[in-house]
Amino acid sequence: MISHAEVVRTAGSIAAIQQDDGGVPWPEGHVDAWNHVECLMAMSVAGLDGPVRRGYAWLARHQRPDGSWPMKLVGGAATELGGETNHAAYVAAGLWHHHLVTGDRGFTEEHWPMVKAALDYVAGLQTDRGEIVWERDARGRPSTYALLTGCSSIHQGLRCGVLLAELLGDPQPHWELAADRLAHVLAAHPEAFADKSRFSMDWYYPVLGGAVRGRQAFELLEREWATFVVPGLGIRCVSDEPWVTGAETCELVLALDAMGDRARAVALFADVQHLRHPDGSYWTGWQFANRKHFPHERSAYTAAAAVLAADALLELTPGSGLFRDVVGTPVSDPESCGCASRTSDLA
Template identity: 85%
Template sequence: MIGREEAVRTALSIAAIQQDDGGVPWPEGHVDAWNHVECLMAMTVAGLAEPVRRGYEWLARHQRDDGSWPMKVAGGVAVERGGESNHAAYVAAGLWHHHLVTGDQDTTERHWPMVKAALDYVVGLQTGRGEIVWERDARGRAAAYALLTGCSSIHQGLRCGVLLAEHLGDPQPHWELAADRLAHVLAAHPEAFADKSRYSMDWYYPVLGGAVRGTQAFELLEREWATFVVPGLGIRCVSDQPWVTGAETCELVLALDALGDRERAARLFADAQHLRHEDGSYWTGWQFANGRHFPHERSGYTAAAVVLAADALQGLSGGSAVFRDICAPSVSPSDPGLCGCTPARA
């Protein structure tokens, strides 16, 4: 287990890679809004107010008129112009988390219009059944399919947006309705989403994003536990490769913590510490068949997931329960055939 001092060092490793314009990049150099927000959340936990302020200003500058962000920004320029729904939704999670940690009402109010535009963009991509397609392309055309991991994260973003709206006295009931419909599809209709089941994120994200909790969540995690969890090392990124990754491992830690399974959460978190570098940053992953780091990089988003997991387990900040407390208010039918939905696929 790492303590506050180690968590701050890890957050400082994120601040060290922040670009002059405030963006927090991938190792390849581009910035996307989702990973950028995750890194801002980690730096918020550590009290790094100035890098976080610059990061939210980056989001405000790069948001487009429709409420979205480009998929990739490099050198301040959009290099992939489509707009992902989960990127836009996560800004709400970030701002609510910032408010929980800092109580900074001025920042919350200043960026509230950004969140409103972002979540309205998101709900504009919801289908009649309830899933939210993954992008609108550079020409404005909506994608033909939805992603389970992305929609699970969107569910959290919508719930955080509803809480922000209530706090600011500006209710947005259409977001709550969208979140309820999305939660049902995530819990009862996994066939509604493109098959990405080889990725561990599609396994645990419905729990992490709050759409699936309780007995159903424990059953879901148990089904693929042996497929993805490598004892002593963490969890695989994909089921068919001997490769564990720190970000996915720490996200599963957050999912387990949200269920109250703190013993397994703490054990997995300890397993991931072999990826820690002496400067507090984290290697992205470990290829355990070859015995080497893969890819050979230390990533800001991995460090961010570590800090958020440490916060959840140890209560380092007022935002430590942001994943634990965001969940669907009702349980979906155990028999999807009873809900009356149009089947997603034959």
Template identity: 70%
Template sequence: MPAVPGVFTAEQVVATARSIAAVQEPDGGVPWPEGHVDAWNHVECLMAMTVAGLNAEARKGYDWLARTQRPDGSWPAKMVRGEAAEANGESNHAAYVAVGVWHDLLVTGDEDFTRAMWPVVRRALDFVVDLQTARGEIIWERSPSGLPAAYALLTGCSSIYQGLRCGVLLGEHLGDPHPDWELAADRLGHVLAAHPEAFADKSRFSMDWYYPILGGAVRGAAARERLDRQWETFVEPGLGVRCVSDQPWVTGAESCELAMALDATGDRERALTVFADMQHMRHENGSYWTGWQFVNKAWFPNEQSAYTAAAVILAADALSDTTPGSDLFRQAGRYAIPVVDPGSCGCSRASSRT
């Protein structure tokens, strides 16, 4: 069981995983506090429960994914009690299923489960790749009528990059290679590293700062420079990481994700510091408050979220090197495309569509 000495015990990991299982719905979905389920955060919660050994609960969640996937490979952006509350299919939601299934294989070694989930992964990543533009970014959603949105998101595409890489690894492992996904990942990785103009401006969000590193598209000197450039903008010493630059609000999930991004670059010291700093958000029952408004000195929102608890467990595993899946985010950067001069790569700087 993961444990970070002096910060997070194995017993606390179990309690935190059980706080996730406690909110899992009878049909297997793991909801946000307000009650909707989305595939991305749902998968993250399943990964955390797998790390903590709650395999039956995680399997129930993967069954939910298999049952609720639509014929085009997507999931509704929000589902409430098994029904679509927001029907558009988001590309990063679909791609993260591949990360979850690859992580499960690393941790459990369950080949039968991997093969059973492979058709789900295939459909999901085919949905994702179909939203790639001529330049390489991937549009963030498609409507039920088939209409793609008008833009791509940097954080979403960074997560998609990891999903495509995990899908390629799954295909190779199962003897069903998908070079089209590998090519899509290469193209996407280049755009993430060299073409910020390809994405809608969400730079006030800390996720747009660290996610290209966490997802694996940016590593090495470029990653270190990126982290240092906005460190003081987003990091509140002793508290954690701001969700947005213009509000005095630190959030647990973003703090843990930054810790994993730092760990992926080899910056273990700052990773441990950020992880320790966010532990003030721990609730006595093992769950975690979503965020802390440090001017008003109040929890904001006034809730504990399963996805925050999941991020804590995944960060603890990465920092303790406990399970065979602990290097999931470090390994995401194995195939990162070196950054080239965007002025000489030949890519159009204009907006492109599918």
């Protein structure tokens, strides 16, 4: 297990690459709202208030009138104009996490309108069956399909939005209904989503996002454990490549912790420390057939996932239970959400 000082050092490696305008970039140089928010969450754990505030100012500045963010921005300019629903939803998770960690109600109130617009954008792209399509393209057209990983993250964002709404006395019951319907589809209707099953994220994300818990969560993870977990190294990004990645491994740590499987969470987090660099940053992945880091980069989003996993295991902040505690009750009756007979999209 890493120490609190090492967690702070890792968060500092994220702050070190934050751009002057507040954006936290991928190694390639672009910024997207989801990974940006994850990095802000990690810096919140370490108490890096200034960089976090600049990061939320970046989000507010780049949010569009419909509540979304461009898929990619470089130097503050949008280079991919579509608006991903999971990007928008994760802003709610970030703000709720910030409130848990800091208790700063004024900051939460300041950014509440941003979250409201974002989650209304997301809820507006839910199908009759209950899944939420992955984007609205540059011409404003909704996609014709949904992604399981993205919808799992959206579920968490909607639940966080409901908690923020309750805190601020501004109820948003349509978000709760959207989350309930989405949870049911995630738990019971894999046919609702495009097949990305070779990616490990599609395996564990329903647990990470809170839609699947209890016995079903244990059964789900057991089903593909041998496919994705490489003992002593971490987990594969994709099932058919000899490549483990730090971000996915740390997210599985969070999922295991959320379902109460602490022993495996601790062991897996220890395994992935081979990706830690002396400066506190983390290599993105390790190609274990060639025994080389791949890609040859250290990414802020990997460092952020490591910080969040460490916080969950060490309980360093009041936000350490974010992935354990943000859950809801899925709809149990298919007829009640319309998924038994309707599969229409938003075309």
